[in-house]
Amino acid sequence: MNLNLLLSLMVMAIGIVIVLVKRDLLVKLIGLGVLETAVTLSFVLVGYTGPLPPLLTLPIERVDPLPQAMIITSIVVGFAVLALSLVFVIYLSNVYHTTDVIKLIKRIKKDER
Numbered sequence: 361m362n363l364n365l366l367l368s369l370m371v372m373a374i375g376i377v378i379v380l381v382k383r384d385l386l387v388k389l390i391g392l393g394v395l396e397t398a399v400t401l402s403f404v405l406v407g408y409t410g411p412l413p414p415l416l417t418l419p420i421e422r423v424d425p426l427p428q429a430m431i432i433t434s435i436v437v438g439f440a441v442l443a444l445s446l447v448f449v450i451y452l453s454n455v456y457h458t459t460d461v462i463k464l465i466k467r468i469k470k471d472e473r
Contacts, residue, residue: 365405371398385449385459389442396438403431 375398378391407427453459456467 362405365402368398368402368405372402374398383461385452385461385464388461389445389449392445393438393442396434396442400431400434400438403427403434 372395375391375393375395378394379388382388382391449459452464456464458464458467
């Protein structure tokens with residue numbers, strides 16, 4: 361296995377651990393951003409073929425634009441998800457005055473009664 365790919369998998373694992381273990385919503389969003397960046401990095405590393413740019417190896421090999429378009433789309437969607445999630449966290453922190461998940465659940469259940 362390629363060392364760079366192994367490092368990107370380790371960064372993915374760090375992002376997953378942050379999302380699952382931490383209680384603060386802002387830290388969870390940072391972990392989600394780390395996870396999304398690591399996934400993008402792993403796709404780029406899988407698509408990397410060698411030291412020369414793909415267009416310089418003409419006429420036999422060409423660049424497939426579909427993976428590039430998918431990566432750009434995943435970057436844009438990841439940014440949109442993080443931005444919308446940040447808006448929700450700001451709203452929750454203004455209403456319930458905390459970003460701790462456990463305290464939020466308790467206060468939401470208290471308000472439902």
